[in-house]
Every structure is written in C-alpha cells, then in structure tokens.
Amino acid sequence: KAGVTQTPRYLIKTRGQQVTLSCSPISGHRSVSWYQQTPGQGLQFLFEYFSETQRNKGNFPGRFSGRQFSNSRSEMNVSTLELGDSALYLCASSPRQGVAYGYTFGSGTRLTVV
C-alpha cells in the first residue's frame, strides 16, 4: 500500500511569506502528526490531528497552524516566515491516536526561507 506522501518535496520562500505543506496519510490511518527537523535540534513535535481535531500541540508560536480534512489528509501552514523556519518538515501517520499504534513517516518537505 502507498506510504505517507508529503508535497511538495522542496520549497523556497521569502521572509514574510506564508506557506502550506500537505500530507496524505496511509489509507485507513486517521492520526497525523507533524514534526520539524533542524540540525542539532532533532525532531520537534508541532501538532497531532485525529478525526479532524487537534489533539496535541508542541511548543511553537501561533504562526504555525494545521488542519485535518475528513479524508484524514492534513495541511500545515506557516505564516510570516522567518529565516529560522528553514527546516525539514515531517509528517507521520498512525492508525489511531497514540504512538503505540505505530507511526509511519513521510520523506518530508524541505523548506528554505531566504
């Protein structure tokens, strides 16, 4: 079966702009989580969605937001981009809410802010 699909793979944006990233989970998976990976910081949790509702949120400013649609696809939006937002953004899906059910990661979207 198809894995977790993230689009686009690469993105270059200018400071002050906004960006939307997309994640299509594995068919049947209802939970989607987003992570930011930067050198030296590892993966930092952004938020988790389950059944179109945000269930958990990490320690990121309000410029970072997300949503989940009825088909479980999820989007993440970052407004007023800053240079420090340059990172690899990873999406992970799970059959149900919670890590014990197993997370499968996508290949990520590499965002560069110039």
Place this chain on the structure above:
Amino acid sequence: DQQVKQNSPSLSVQEGRISILNCDYTNSMFDYFLWYKKYPAEGPTFLISISSIKDKNEDGRFTVFLNKSAKHLSLHIVPSQPGDSAVYFCAASARNNDMRFGAGTRLTVKP
C-alpha cells in the same frame, strides 16, 4: 525543553563490532520508548521499541535496554554492518501521546 537527550552527535565503529547508542530522558511520565533510523532524504523508520514495564527488548541484531531509575536507555547493534550507517533518533512518549525526540546520533560503520 529537551526532555530527551542524545549527548553523542556521532559515533564511529568498525564493521562486526558492537555499536552502543545512548539516550537520557528527564520526564518520569514517559512510559514508552522507541528508536528510529533515518537515512538522508528519507523519513525516519521505526527500528525497535520498549515499554517501561520491561528492561530489555531484542529484535535480531538490535537490542534496547531501559534503566528507569537512571532514566537512561541504550540501543545495541551487534554485529554492526556498513548498512547500519544512518542517524539514529531516540524517542519517548507519555501515556500513548505524541513522541518527543532526541537530537540524533550519526552512526558510521566502517568496513
């Protein structure tokens, strides 16, 4: 706040020898621990996990040890192979909620 720490950014071992990757955590509510492996340009892939009710879990060449009193876990790879060269992330979860990751350790296995 870094609740999960991997203090060694890199590790280099010879093929056939043991690789030991370490991870420390601060949150005593963590009850489930995982290791992920990541190759460049790919997302992390699950390797092995352990529940806080156990102190050891083994899967082939990979063994994870958990020391709850020290809030420490380690991943042992025996024998190490060149294909194991990747970045390894330690992760922890409290009550089946989201995962918190360490910064990763880059393992290089030399032929």
